[in-house]
Amino acid sequence: MKKILEHIDDSMPDLISDLQTLIRQPSVSAKNEGIEKCAQLVSKMLRKSGIKSEILRLKGASPLVYGEIKSKKNPHRTILFYNHYDVQPAEPFELWDDPPFSGKVKGNKIFGRGSADDKGELVTRIKAVEAFLQQTGDVPCNVKFVIEGEEEIGSVNIEKYLKKYQTKFSCDGVIWEFGYVDAKNRPIIGLGMKGLLYVELTVRESIRDAHSSLAVIIKNPAWRLVEALNTLRNSSGKILIRDWYKEVTPFSKQDLQLLSSEPFDESSFKSEYGITEFVNGKKGLQVKKALAGDPTCNIAGMISGYTLQGAKTVLPASASVKIDFRLVPKMQPKKQISRLKTHLKKHGFSDIDVKVYHGEAASRTNPADPFVDVVKTSAKASFGSYIVNVSNAGTGPMHSFANILRAPCISIGSTYMYARIHSPNEFARIDLLKKTTKCMCHILDGF
Amino acid sequence: MKKILEHIDDSMPDLISDLQTLIRQPSVSAKNEGIEKCAQLVSKMLRKSGIKSEILRLKGASPLVYGEIKSKKNPHRTILFYNHYDVQPAEPFELWDDPPFSGKVKGNKIFGRGSADDKGELVTRIKAVEAFLQQTGDVPCNVKFVIEGEEEIGSVNIEKYLKKYQTKFSCDGVIWEFGYVDAKNRPIIGLGMKGLLYVELTVRESIRDAHSSLAVIIKNPAWRLVEALNTLRNSSGKILIRDWYKEVTPFSKQDLQLLSSEPFDESSFKSEYGITEFVNGKKGLQVKKALAGDPTCNIAGMISGYTLQGAKTVLPASASVKIDFRLVPKMQPKKQISRLKTHLKKHGFSDIDVKVYHGEAASRTNPADPFVDVVKTSAKASFGSYIVNVSNAGTGPMHSFANILRAPCISIGSTYMYARIHSPNEFARIDLLKKTTKCMCHILDGF
Known part of the structure; x- marks a missing residue:
């Protein structure tokens, strides 16, 4: 050598x-x-x-x-x-x-x-x-x-x-x-790497934007989207879709040992992003466990109606949101998509269009x-x-x-x-x- | 003459x-x-x-x-x-x-x-x-x-x-x-004419967008906005802000008579906007009462993160929504703004920035x-x-x-x-x- x-x-x-x-x-x-x-x-x-x-x-x-x-x-x-x-x-x-x-x-x-x-x-x-x-x-x-x-x-x-x-x-x-x-x-x-499920949910109500004074009689798709989104997770970030975590297995002892010894500089990370605390006040090992092993439901993009400078009174014709779900080992993208669709249907949101961009399983x-x-x-x-x-x-x-x-x-x-x-x-x-x-x-x- | x-x-x-x-x-x-x-x-x-x-x-x-x-x-x-x-x-x-x-x-x-x-x-x-x-x-x-x-x-x-x-x-x-x-x-x-309160709510979390894999530890402002929005009204459109309707007075008998005789072509309106039913299944006089006398909380615009074509995994740094509230006689814009701010504070959303664009009382x-x-x-x-x-x-x-x-x-x-x-x-x-x-x-x- x-x-x-x-x-x-x-x-x-x-x-x-x-x-x-x-x-x-x-x-x-x-x-x-x-x-x-x-x-x-x-x-x-x-x-x-x-x-x-x-x-x-x-x-x-x-x-x-x-x-x-x-x-x-x-x-x-x-x-x-x-x-x-x-x-x-x-x-x-x-x-x-x-x-x-x-x-x-x-x-x-x-x-x-x-x-x-x-x-x-x-x-x-x-x-x-x-x-x-x-x-x-x-x-x-x-x-x-x-x-x-x-x-x-x-x-x-x-x-x-x-x-x-x-x-x-x-x-x-x-x-x-x-x-x-x-x-x-x-x-x-x-x-290892996490998996990913990337979807876009779209609500369409009318065929054109309307004057917002008509919001008393025409339904607002942005509101409907907000309501649907609010059923997907609780304020701690826990995903509320039935069986979403079913296949998730806990870390092994060896994994936990590795995580414990893995360095992670919390304060320099926080100052890099200008944040004062992590999700749910996580600290130490919790942070490292989350990075390696927590599934997420993240709003990557959201849009409806007038979004430029100033005020415009409009009732949007449609609203949409892009969501990426990170997956951990044993979560199958196809199964998770079907769980998401079932969830929306069960909660009365079967009119919401679900477009799937990308599904990839995790690996470790x-x-x-x-x-x-x-x-x-x-x-x-x-x-x-x-x-x-x-x-x-x-x-x-x-x-x-x-x-x-x-x-x-x-x-x-x-x-x-x-x-x-x-x-x-x-x-x-x-x-x-x-x-x-x-x-x-x-x-x-x-x- | x-x-x-x-x-x-x-x-x-x-x-x-x-x-x-x-x-x-x-x-x-x-x-x-x-x-x-x-x-x-x-x-x-x-x-x-x-x-x-x-x-x-x-x-x-x-x-x-x-x-x-x-x-x-x-x-x-x-x-x-x-x-x-x-x-x-x-x-x-x-x-x-x-x-x-x-x-x-x-x-x-x-x-x-x-x-x-x-x-x-x-x-x-x-x-x-x-x-x-x-x-x-x-x-x-x-x-x-x-x-x-x-x-x-x-x-x-x-x-x-x-x-x-x-x-x-x-x-x-x-x-x-x-x-x-x-x-x-x-x-x-x-x-008469209705009044209007136009506000923009903004949630800022970090100083820059982040890779969405970090959603396990950095809070997502879009989710926070969705949660805040969901406290503002119920799915029937009723505004849940305390005392929001306090000053609203019912129609007089004469108003109701006038409304009854006012023409409104429901089916041509529906086909103009491509909708199949009105908010809460309203019909006849209900529709006309709503147009003349219902306060609203309308999402006029909403934006966060990546909103162009295709998939991008990003954790947005901020999220914002433009809301127009239509007001009816006796609702004072200033009082309503203060009620909105109190509501957000009471529900734990005092970090949300409220920008007021426009406040105008109704007249009849x-x-x-x-x-x-x-x-x-x-x-x-x-x-x-x-x-x-x-x-x-x-x-x-x-x-x-x-x-x-x-x-x-x-x-x-x-x-x-x-x-x-x-x-x-x-x-x-x-x-x-x-x-x-x-x-x-x-x-x-x-x-």
Whole structure:
């Protein structure tokens, strides 16, 4: 391993240059800008590093770049790297200090849209494999790359790809596309993600807005929506839909231990958002338990009638609300949708239109899985310390991988927590890219 | 009177020409376009008709045109005509068949912004006075004109003008600026208007929007707003704010008789708005009672978070709602605001910001007032029939006139119900202008 790690140190200029090449190829999935070109570029980069590569396609989907290298000495164990080559739109351009696709290096930072999310992470995986190939002519285990082009628009086709190429993608462990490093340079080993159910409820009453003096005889859809919403949860945030929590299981002892040791700076979080207390006055472990394991019913958007400056007396024709429900393991999106619809019907709101945008189950890797130990040991070796996170509070398609490929999924990587991903002046830190590349080498070696 | 009425018949070309002159002078208060010019023009027109005129001013307000002519034979009775010379913006211009300030005559119609609202009404009043002056050298009673320039932006200074010029404007009866004629050519004699309290409630939680995964620990202001709203009224629309209805008095027997005889076409109203039933299944007299006399709490606008196309998972930093409360006689806006604030505080919502945009009391003239009989007799003489409306469901500054000048206010006039006021191709009907001018002559004569 010493040789391999030295190789990483020596080849950092090459890693930086490859990352710059990737950044300089815009690949904005939301606008279908540069997607095909970037897929070709990534495929070429894999081949340049000695990894077999091909581009997989599904009708109506962006191309998926697949890479594979077999191990001679250990052909029975396979690790899969899941990443994406698409990026968020770079707007607003005027807030960038340098052009958003510059890949400009300043000191320890490489700037540009995608530098951290997810092109920086991707190069660390590729360069780890390359180091083994160049130094030993082999890899410590089989390696597969699944690099999609639609992550930033909700991974709309990843499940279809996984199902179609289930055998091709089969593996014993997945390293997730991202991995955060906190302000104290500790990598966060992520064992899970929450699920999500995103719906829009709409109430329509009349065919046009009316003068509000008519509110005495025409029903107001905004009021009806408010009434319906008020049946969904109580003021503590408890969801009142029947059986909503039925499949929710409590944290295991091991989960609770992990949560207890997970750091969370309450006061800096509060000042960041300008709030004085958490939901229901939560503190300490309660906060961490909530982030990892509480289902939510969140109003993400709500609109009706006149919403500009000043006063206008109008009786709106319709009202609508967007709600995202975060789900925890064992909650099935389809079952939850049907529970929501039943709830509305039972409470006399069957006239409310329910549009479902997105349903995704939660995923959590068992902390006792041997793969977790491999990642912990690797993180320790490379970063000196680590934090294990039971579940990210957010959502990603981890469940599809865990479920279809039947493999544990773990996130570990190089993204500095305040790297401005999705924002202007996004950057990757070179020191963290190096540590992560070494961490990937340890993982491959220990797998 | 025969001579007077014949004079009206003969001088219709002159009335039409004067109305065209007024229409051709744009006077859009919302944009402060042509306001001063139009005030001068109206003042000149009053003088041309033999009425003394001056322009009154208040700091920061648009000029108010005042006109006066004293009666020699009956100097102890005074009627006041309240009108406005400003108009709504004419946009969207492209939907007009002719330029919006053309004053073009086609058959029985004169087109242009302000042709009906309110320049058409204004000329009928001026021409009625002129007819008496030209035919008899006198008027049957004193006549005063109060013609403001800010009606279309909420009559923001009319109360100040009324208070400052209380003695100058003193009178025994007010003819209101508008008056509608229904599809069966029946003028509607309006005895009242509702009051209005317009507020905006805002809940702010954090200083910025957050990722919605944080909804487990950061409170959602939209939910808090929904909870607060739900305490304001029940699902039947009854307002739950303590003492909200305290001053509301029931309809008198006479009001109920008037309401019973007032026509209201339920089925054509329903099809106009595409609704299948009225609030709480109201029918017949209930509908008419509601329009004339029910206070409301109407959500005019509501907004929070992401409201564009598709799904975005966000935890909004703030949420707000605009509410208009219609008030009925004896409900005082200031008292109601304080009741609303007390209610919010009592229910634990003292963090909700309450912004008051507008407060205006309701006004109703007693149907037994002798002035009502004068107007009814005049309408009958001129139109052949009439409808008496206890109160318009909408709001206007009638209360300020009734209260400060201590005079009964009645609306009667020439505006065809479907004259597209505030819309493209607004028009005035020449037949109705003639009938209304004659009606005004009868009112002056009978007062």
